[in-house]
Amino acid sequence: MTAGKTVRDLQGEVDAYIGQFKEGYFSPLAMLARLTEELGELAREVNHYYGEKPKKSTETEKAIEEELGDLLFVLICLANSLHIDLEDAHDLVMKKFNTRDKNRWTRIEKE
Numbered sequence: 001m002t003a004g005k006t007v008r009d010l011q012g013e014v015d016a017y018i019g020q021f022k023e024g025y026f027s028p029l030a031m032l033a034r035l036t037e038e039l040g041e042l043a044r045e046v047n048h049y050y051g052e053k054p055k056k057s058t059e060t061e062k063a064i065e066e067e068l069g070d071l072l073f074v075l076i077c078l079a080n081s082l083h084i085d086l087e088d089a090h091d092l093v094m095k096k097f098n099t100r101d102k103n104r105w106t107r108i109e110k111e
Helices: 007-018 028-050 064-081 086-099
Strands: none
Touching: 007 064, 007 086, 028 064, 064 086
């Protein structure tokens, strides 16, 4: 990913890529299944690096970064197919956390 891209840039880049193909986006349900699959692959990698389950000698090395990228790509595909601007979605979530959960966690004392 090139530095300086916005989430809208990412959504546009993915849309341009998918737009090359007659098939277009998969159905939302199929993409949810893909999202779940990619999340499982990320969980497996995190477990290998930080958990108690080492890789088998026959398993290929994949980076957590790659798995996060796969997850992000599918998430963007799902958002694009549903015409959801992820920057707007992010703003809604941050507003929720900054209001509903503003006193939920122990804040770091400023010096």
